[in-house]
Amino acid sequence: MLLLKMALRNLWRRKFRTIITITAIGVSYGLLIFFVQFQTGGKEQMANTGIRMQAGHVVIQASGYNLDKELDQAIKDPGTVDRIITETDSAAKVAWRLYTTGSLRSSDGSVLLDRLVGAQPDRERHVSDFPKKLIAGTFLSGKPDEIVIGAAAAKLLQAEVGTKLQLSVSDVNGGIVKVSLRVGGIYKTGGGTVDRGYALVNLARLQKLLRMPGEISQIAIFTDLHSSRGLAQSLREKLKGRGLEVLHWQEALPTLYQVLLVDTASMYIFLIIIFFIVAAGILNSVLMSVLERTRGFGVLKSLGMRPSEILQLILSEAFLMGLLAVIIGLAAGLTISYIVSRYGIDPKDLAGGEQGMEAAGVPMTEKMYPKITAWSCVWSSIFVMVLTLLSALPPSLRAAKILPVKAIRE
Amino acid sequence: MSEKNIIELKNVVKTYEQGKIAVRALRGIDLTIKKGEFAAICGPSGSGKTTLLNIIGCLDDATEGEVSVDGQRTGTLSKTARADLRLHKIGFVFQAYNLVPVLTAFENVELVLSLQGVPRGERTKRVKEILEEVGLIELSSRRPAEMSGGQQQRVAVARAVVAKPALILADEPTANLDSVTGKTLLEMMHRLNREHQITFLFSTHDQMVMEHSERLIHIVDGSVAKDERK
Numbered sequence: 001m002l003l004l005k006m007a008l009r010n011l012w013r014r015k016f017r018t019i020i021t022i023t024a025i026g027v028s029y030g031l032l033i034f035f036v037q038f039q040t041g042g043k044e045q046m047a048n049t050g051i052r053m054q055a056g057h058v059v060i061q062a063s064g065y066n067l068d069k070e071l072d073q074a075i076k077d078p079g080t081v082d083r084i085i086t087e088t089d090s091a092a093k094v095a096w097r098l099y100t101t102g103s104l105r106s107s108d109g110s111v112l113l114d115r116l117v118g119a120q121p122d123r124e125r126h127v128s129d130f131p132k133k134l135i136a137g138t139f140l141s142g143k144p145d146e147i148v149i150g151a152a153a154a155k156l157l158q159a160e161v162g163t164k165l166q167l168s169v170s171d172v173n174g175g176i177v178k179v180s181l182r183v184g185g186i187y188k189t190g191g192g193t194v195d196r197g198y199a200l201v202n203l204a205r206l207q208k209l210l211r212m213p214g215e216i217s218q219i220a221i222f223t224d225l226h227s228s229r230g231l232a233q234s235l236r237e238k239l240k241g242r243g244l245e246v247l248h249w250q251e252a253l254p255t256l257y258q259v260l261l262v263d264t265a266s267m268y269i270f271l272i273i274i275f276f277i278v279a280a281g282i283l284n285s286v287l288m289s290v291l292e293r294t295r296g297f298g299v300l301k302s303l304g305m306r307p308s309e310i311l312q313l314i315l316s317e318a319f320l321m322g323l324l325a326v327i328i329g330l331a332a333g334l335t336i337s338y339i340v341s342r343y344g345i346d347p348k349d350l351a352g353g354e355q356g357m358e359a360a361g362v363p364m365t366e367k368m369y370p371k372i373t374a375w376s377c378v379w380s381s382i383f384v385m386v387l388t389l390l391s392a393l394p395p396s397l398r399a400a401k402i403l404p405v406k407a408i409r410e
Numbered sequence: 411m412s413e414k415n416i417i418e419l420k421n422v423v424k425t426y427e428q429g430k431i432a433v434r435a436l437r438g439i440d441l442t443i444k445k446g447e448f449a450a451i452c453g454p455s456g457s458g459k460t461t462l463l464n465i466i467g468c469l470d471d472a473t474e475g476e477v478s479v480d481g482q483r484t485g486t487l488s489k490t491a492r493a494d495l496r497l498h499k500i501g502f503v504f505q506a507y508n509l510v511p512v513l514t515a516f517e518n519v520e521l522v523l524s525l526q527g528v529p530r531g532e533r534t535k536r537v538k539e540i541l542e543e544v545g546l547i548e549l550s551s552r553r554p555a556e557m558s559g560g561q562q563q564r565v566a567v568a569r570a571v572v573a574k575p576a577l578i579l580a581d582e583p584t585a586n587l588d589s590v591t592g593k594t595l596l597e598m599m600h601r602l603n604r605e606h607q608i609t610f611l612f613s614t615h616d617q618m619v620m621e622h623s624e625r626l627i628h629i630v631d632g633s634v635a636k637d638e639r640k
């Protein structure tokens with residue numbers, strides 16, 4: 001097509017400006033892609049860490065149960081619920097947990113436990129992050145008197161694997177219970193609160209101590225981030241009338257969810273910056289070339305080119321620039337994403353500190369990786385292309401509308 | 411309205427508003443040009459020649475009066491309809507050549523046919539024919555910047571002629587050319603006029619163009635002062 005040829009040659013005639021515009025848009029678009037993918041990866045990782053350590057993709061508990069508070073609001077018959085879960089989603093992994101607070105004492109010190117978890121060793125091992133974070137000993141193995149504590153707590157208590165500790169908790173009736181346990185394993189997540197205030201014991205043992213045989217606080221269900229909403233919905237229907245509530249992780253971990261939303265907002269700021277770079281770059285480039293070529297458009301009109309064809313000609317120049325920029329940006333962004341996804345970025349390097357980083361109580365100590373998705377490439381390139389055409393529209397319309405004689409006289 | 415008239419002007423007035431001053435460039439022009447004429451408008455600088463050609467070619471609007479081209483009243487046409495009228499009925503040749511700088515000689519001529527939707531094969535054939543006719547076939551792949559003024563103007567004439575329009579408007583086509591080149595060009599246009607029955611209307615200062623023309627329309631201060639046929 002002659003029109004396309006003209007568009008290409010017009011761009012080529014202004015090489016320097018064209019290249020600058022394309023590079024500016026391409027580079028910023030490449031950064032956008034990387035940023036979006038890195039952020040998606042980081043957010044999913046944070047969500048997953050929070051979900052594995054503190055909840056599940058879906059959580060079932062007694063209606064109105066408030067974590068760590070009322071022991072008597074428990075699930076009395078978890079076995080039945082378990083069966084219903086398996087019927088609904090046979091692939092889902094399930095773990096029972098009983099939560100309370102308490103304190104640990106050794107001959108050298110003491111710590112308060114924000115969260116003492118009674119867990120099922122066999123099941124917890126497959127869903128929780130703690131087994132992966134052990135720095136000494138083993139995870140719960142089923143021995144009745146074992147306790148797994150965090151590294152910070154171990155330091156305060158000057159405890160090692162095998163050290164005897166005294167645990168005090170209050171039972172369901174409010175009576176203080178003291179029991180002697182041995183450190184079975186020590187984990188280190190890097191999160192300050194978690195490493196000091198969390199501890200795990202065998203579920204059966206804790207039920208006995210709290211005088212709550214067969215009862216638990218929560219059933220945690222693990223599937224994946226995206227299908228969990230549907231699962232929560234169907235369980236909610238099936239469990240109606242049992243005095244239970246089914247929470248999606250976003251409801252079970254509201255603070256974490258808020259943090260993730262704030263993170264999303266920072267992406268919009270990035271989008272707005274890109275918006276200005278693209279809009280200013282294209283508008284400037286197209287406006288200048290339209291002003292320079294006003295006489296040329298007059299000539300084209302005198303030959304019988306319609307206003308709509310003039311519009312097409314200029315828009316196709318902008319389109320070509322946008323397309324090249326998108327290709328460059330995709331290549332650059334995906335390359336960065338790919339390299340980073342091979343090596344990962346340590347959050348410590350981002351924060352510049354050695355201390356354990358936490359967000360909404362979730363330790364952020366693992367390396368973060370971008371998540372490369374086709375969808376992120378698709379929507380962002382459409383965003384840039386649409387923006388390109390919109391920015392080119394005002395000068396193009398001007399050129400399309402101008403009276404031929406005015407154009408020729410310039 | 412006669413079938414034989416390609417241009418009919420009735421009491422055409424053009425007033426340019428320049429701030430508070432109104433410049434009356436055309437003061438009531440009545441003019442009829444028949445199909446196949448080879449006519450020139452002459453007159454002193456500023457008399458309104460360019461203005462008149464622009465209005466006939468729908469590049470500009472008349473302030474008052476009626477303009478018809480090939481039987482069609484142009485005053486009320488939309489921008490797109492005017493573009494189509496120019497595309498199919500009118501060719502322009504400008505004093506400053508005005509070729510499309512990014513296109514070769516061949517492509518400049520081809521552009522008009524391409525806008526008309528003529529299929530590629532026929533386009534190539536016709537462009538070659540006309541470039542042959544104006545003696546520029548060897549320069550087909552040159553860009554305007556690589557050609558002399560006379561060569562560019564021949565390309566411009568080829569571009570105006572290639573679609574066999576009913577009318578060619580040429581605003582001082584020889585003004586930038588030396589007398590020999592100008593003469594060749596003029597003879598070429600005259601030949602095209604005879605062979606293809608294309609009406610030519612010039613504006614000119616050039617004595618030679620006036621001598622070649624079969625009709626001379628003298629304009630003074632925006633009015634027709636004399637209309638002589640040879």
Ligand SMILES: Nc1ncnc2c1ncn2[C@@H]1O[C@H](COP(=O)(O)OP(=O)(O)OP(=O)(O)O)[C@@H](O)[C@H]1O
Pocket residue numbers: 426427428433434435453454455456457458459460461462
């Ligand atoms: N855009 C404009 N705005 C104001 N006045 C104009 C405009 N164009 C032309 N004029 C005036 O209209 C009159 C006729 O101009 P025109 O260009 O038609 O003259 P011309 O006969 O073609 O002159 P030349 O031989 O110098 O080309 C002149 O007085 C000129 O100053």
Ligand SMILES: [Mg+2]
Pocket residue numbers: 459460461581
């Ligand atoms: Mg003039």
